[in-house]
Amino acid sequence: MSWPERPVVVRAPATSANLGPGFDSLGLALALHDVVTARIIGSGLEIEVSGHGEETAAAGEDHLVVRAMRAAFAALGGQPPGIALQCRNAIPQGYGLGSSAAAIVAGLLAARALAGAADPPGDGLLRLAAGLEGHPDNVAACLSGGLTIAWMSADGARSARLSPLAGLAPVLCVPPEPLATAAARLALPAAVPHADAAQNSARAALLIAALTGDPGLLMEATEDFLHQRYRAAAMPRTASLIAGLRSAGIPAVVSGAGPAVLALTVTGRPPGAGVAASIAAAEGAGWQASPLGVDAQGATTGQ
Numbered sequence: 174m175s176w177p178e179r180p181v182v183v184r185a186p187a188t189s190a191n192l193g194p195g196f197d198s199l200g201l202a203l204a205l206h207d208v209v210t211a212r213i214i215g216s217g218l219e220i221e222v223s224g225h226g227e228e229t230a231a232a233g234e235d236h237l238v239v240r241a242m243r244a245a246f247a248a249l250g251g252q253p254p255g256i257a258l259q260c261r262n263a264i265p266q267g268y269g270l271g272s273s274a275a276a277i278v279a280g281l282l283a284a285r286a287l288a289g290a291a292d293p294p295g296d297g298l299l300r301l302a303a304g305l306e307g308h309p310d311n312v313a314a315c316l317s318g319g320l321t322i323a324w325m326s327a328d329g330a331r332s333a334r335l336s337p338l339a340g341l342a343p344v345l346c347v348p349p350e351p352l353a354t355a356a357a358r359l360a361l362p363a364a365v366p367h368a369d370a371a372q373n374s375a376r377a378a379l380l381i382a383a384l385t386g387d388p389g390l391l392m393e394a395t396e397d398f399l400h401q402r403y404r405a406a407a408m409p410r411t412a413s414l415i416a417g418l419r420s421a422g423i424p425a426v427v428s429g430a431g432p433a434v435l436a437l438t439v440t441g442r443p444p445g446a447g448v449a450a451s452i453a454a455a456e457g458a459g460w461q462a463s464p465l466g467v468d469a470q471g472a473t474t475g476q
Contacts, residue, residue: 200314241280267351269429
């Protein structure tokens with residue numbers, strides 16, 4: 174295999190999974206990006222990281238982008254003599270914003286570009302990404318952009334992409350301290366009442382209708398019965414902010430496993446993004462509110 178001299182640049186978006194009732198299945202790509210520049214070198218491994226997660230530059234082969242690149246190179250039939258990486262990270266890590274999905278997707282796409290893979294990535298790339306991540310919701314949205322539904326079939330991870338309604342204006346609210354996804358999952362019960370599962374199924378279906386056509390349904394559609402109430406004790410400030418936003422008529426959910434909060438405002442429909450940001454500021458405790466667009470493209474590769 175011949176290796177190019179020019180670097181490749183991958184831009185991977187943040188993602189918010191679950192969106193309330195869509196546990197481990199729904200994902201939304203956000204206009205906040207990590208950028209990875211990768212090139213082939215004569216030998217060894219060089220990693221530079223700026224922004225969030227600067228300390229991960231010392232991880233070597235355990236760095237998640239490197240692990241993803243190695244997996245992609247192995248699937249394509251060979252490893253390069255050496256890799257040099259520059260990672261510029263804008264996605265906060267440990268807040269439920271898909272930072273690990275962005276790293277995995279960036280590594281897979283960078284390796285494919287460097288190896289000159291000409292075949293369309295297809296479902297195989299999603300399955301490889303989901304295998305590294307452990308679940309498909311964030312990686313599906315990161316790869317495809319927009320709103321995605323991900324599920325596991327007999328053949329592995331699959332996804333469907335939908336276009337969110339025009340004017341959807343998410344407001345991302347980030348607290349000062351992160352929470353490990355593993356810790357958040359430990360708060361979940363092994364089983365839930367059948368009635369709660371039925372209610373959640375209805376809300377998840379309703380959420381698709383709300384996000385793609387009728388924003389008037391968003392408050393009821395974002396009501397969750399599977400995970401948020403069980404995680405509230407582990408992140409009380411997150412639960413408090415969500416309660417404050419929802420009492421003001423703003424659909425708000427835990428972003429992924431938290432502790433970040435996503436408020437789903439719609440341009441031209443009050444209460445808007447400014448109100449959501451004001452409520453977050455009034456909560457104190459260092460909340461940072463950022464209005465964001467929806468990333469419609471998903472991860473992109475260039476020179």
